[in-house]
Amino acid sequence: MKEQKAKGVEDAKGVSFNGLTALISSDIPTGSGLSSSHSLVMGFVSAILQANPCLPEIDPIALLELARAAEGKAGAVTGLADQVRGHSATLTH
């Protein structure tokens, strides 16, 4: 798993990102324990990837780790459960 993560992330480093134009709309109340911040991060990560089809394929778990790291850098220490749920639950809930 760690090798996959490193490979996916390393391949993406140094690639120029296309910009994007977006409007965010959320009905998740902030500070309510419903994981609004992770939803924002995962949505943004997904938007960047959709705007940059030239990016190398990144292992989904590595992507989730990146999202967690992004939240951590912003000051929120989280586990990986929220990101995994956000990524996988959309097709089933």
Added chain:
Amino acid sequence: MDKGTPVLASRLPATEWLALFKSRSPRAVAALEAIYGSPTRQASELEQKLRSEILEGRLEKYIASLESFNKEFPALQQEEVVISTLGLRTTEMRTYILIECVVRCPARVNMRGMHIDSHGGGCNALAVSLETLFVVHPSSIDNKKPQLFTIKNANRSFAELSFDMSDPPALPAGYVT
């Protein structure tokens, strides 16, 4: 509708998506049922009622989001839109040329407590129907600045964010590197 084609990969001008949602067309309903589920034949009356309410709420949400996008970025409102889900991105979505899209990510509850997974605890999180939607035009709004990110929020209490990755802004104070 061709059942062999992923519903959410359809590319339509934003105005057409809006018309489909507003008229509650079978195509729009099918697109959202693919995400939020549809009642089975065995579903109770209560489940059918709840699912109908969820679907109607999401229809209104998509309409409001697309209308906000058109209002904030009028130059882009005639562009084609793809409604996509986060879960499809890493596999199927790579095969499509995306012109504009809607990205969504749901909220969750965790019956065992908040963020205990970061301390070795177990989780049984489940998604709820509240969510964040991104209506995305996957290009800079400024042709001269291809790496420009312009992000607005339908909630005006959040300020517009704009930055150019070719000249990244300084990291905010307190940012952990």
